[in-house]
Amino acid sequence: MARDGRCPFDPPPGLRAAGPVSRVRLWDGSSPWVVTRYADVRAVLSDPRFSADTDRPGFPHTSPGVAARRGRARSFINMDDPEHAAQRRLLTSDFVVRKVEAMRPRVQEVVDELIDAMLAGPKPVDLVEAFALPLPSLVICELLGVPYADRAFFHRAARTIVRQDTPPEESVRATEELLAYLGELADRKVAERGDDVLSRLVHEQLLPGALTREQVASMALLLLVAGHETTANMIALGTAALFEHPDQLALLRSGADPAVVAGAVEELLRYLTIVHLGRRRVALADVEVGGVTIRAGEGVIAAADVANRDGEAFADPDSLDITRRARHHVAFGYGVHQCLGQPLARVEMQVAFDALFRRIPDLAPVEPVERLPFKHDMIVYGVHELPVTW
Template sequence: MTTVEPIDVEDGAGTVEAVGSVGTLGTSGTTGATPTPTASGPGSTHLASESGLVVPVGRGDGCPFDPPARVERVRREQPVVRARLWDGSSCWLVTRHQDVRAVLGDPRFSADATRPGFPFLTAGGREIVTNNPTFIRKDDPEHARLRRMLTADFMVKKVEAMRPEVQRIADELLDRMTDGRSAADLVAEFALPLPSLVICLLLGVPYEDHEFFQRRSGILLSLRSEPEDIRTAQQELHAYLVRLARAKRERPDDAIVSRLVARGELDDDEIASMGRLLLVAGHETTANMTALSTLALLRNPGQMARLRNDPPLIKGAVEELLRYLTIVHNGLPRLATEDVTLGGVTIRAGEGVLCTLNSANRDDEVFPDGDVLDVGRDARRHVAFGFGVHQCLGQPLARVELQIALETLLRRLPDLRLDVPFEEIRFRHDMGVYGVYALPVAW
């Protein structure tokens, strides 16, 4: 899943309180011995649990809001299984809520993609981490040191204070979108510009450059991108942010990039890497959640009506939409650094693990009738933002943006409807962050 590396919602390992299912077996001195994860050939100990799945697993003709049916079947029948990756290597697929939390919350599973055997979803994904990896692909203590330079900017109080500004942006975008018209593409005119404008303000990036960085982040996120295109896009984005850091050195402001420069602890390359992570993560995720949530509500008119009639439901509804849609849909990768027993199997040191957040968020043991969208449900235990110390840094901001975007949309456009047949909507199956490419709506 590392095409998605720069925008993993993560940015997530402490130990879970009642892990239960995770415990160290005798480690027999294999730590550090990192077998290359070639496909299980003769002599493999994993034949019994081979699932035949190749990841990322496509949804096929299944419901576009649901995880792939084959992953859901695995979750119910054999929650920790071997799956095949694009390059013929294998990794463990971890699909249940409890197990996903156990892996992501356990420091014995590393997020450091430079370790041999780390599972990548594509060749392009592997390309990304070799260039200026950000802290989401590092382990503590280095991860914590870097992340803590940013946590203050995304803390709840700070983000809550931005509500009037986010509301103003939402209203202006809707004013423009509805001015003299009765139909538009919601992605282009509302869902994407809203979080882009907000993250630009926070970072101190000129919004006029949005076409430049949105195009490159699209390349970085596409599972179809060739490694060479990924390299170019990443270099261009990186060079842009290095120039920005230098400009802030000359003319400082109060935004994040400038304050990182002023701290004097990071060089321009490190600041550019951090800026790239925040820029890409800051707009792609919320943009896709906004559009896909709108579509999910349009397809569940009863739930939409409930939310319109009872606006205070919005906070819980956003958690439920995060759970139900889980747009980081290909799972989060980790590498075992010790032997760990999980769900009845032993994951050996040096083996890769992929935690599928979308199947965990449909786990009936935690979310009864998990395939049903229910805006009144208590969905707070979802793992849509990941889990562990890499859990999404920007989640308070994402929540505020989604609450405001959806509440404003439903309130101001009471006749909101799809402007094309549902079957014509193109879903982002080939992207690291799921969603829709466009959402033609009318009102």
């Protein structure tokens, strides 16, 4: 559904007006249910009677490209328990808050290096390419054990995968190229073990036979793509939103208290909800949601972006208010499939927004918001470019 060009940060008005539980039509002619109320979205995402398995009949795929590559890079986010829990558990220790907090000094170092390069170079500059994209890319590369020097390749492949209009054959080809690359990297880790997630998976899971080479490559693909695409878009889109709300930006700039920055990140997550095509499921049984019976085999889209604007959960929901207690948002999902990497995303965004506006206090957009190229064509919402100056 189209957004209102005057309100590019808001969910599509047609989706908000559709009602709490209603039918929508997808690209393939199917008619899944869309659920928009906050309480109902949490109910769907926490109910094991709604499956995340993309191979099940009736699953509401986001695009022909996504449907074509199902099964080629099967990872735990597209599995149900107990298989989902077993694979996710292998990575839980890498993303616990304590371990991620220990990474904060390194994240700060990366952020400062990127800002140093911006300040030393010409202006204006595209904040996406100069800052928002390289920050999470470099961090996830170091954590996973992927050479950052290969970023041009995996950025291109990731963009192909997350575009909604990518032809199916191109989507499949990009997925297989990434899987082959990560599989070969896993092979090298056998003899060249490093202090990284991929090395640990190879030596603790692949070599003993607990996981196959394909499973390791699929898990690495998920971490690599999700680990940079989502945070990069949040940083860029969050900056654009703050430019449009100078009162909130002033509060952020004046906030020496880390709690102010942390609160701003949570509110931006709620307000923007960049996974804007919903969390998708298929019913395994007849389930009543919001007074409507969803039948077994019917697809369901839990519209987290609309749920995060539900007035019953958030007062004055269409206002950006960084002083709001917004931690209970569903931007990271809800239930057992809630985003594994959210502690890392939070640290990256907290450091990024704090340093960016503290070190460049007069940072300003070059183009008005209505001229920004928004990512209506992507699975993850954001801006393709954000020219800034100071």
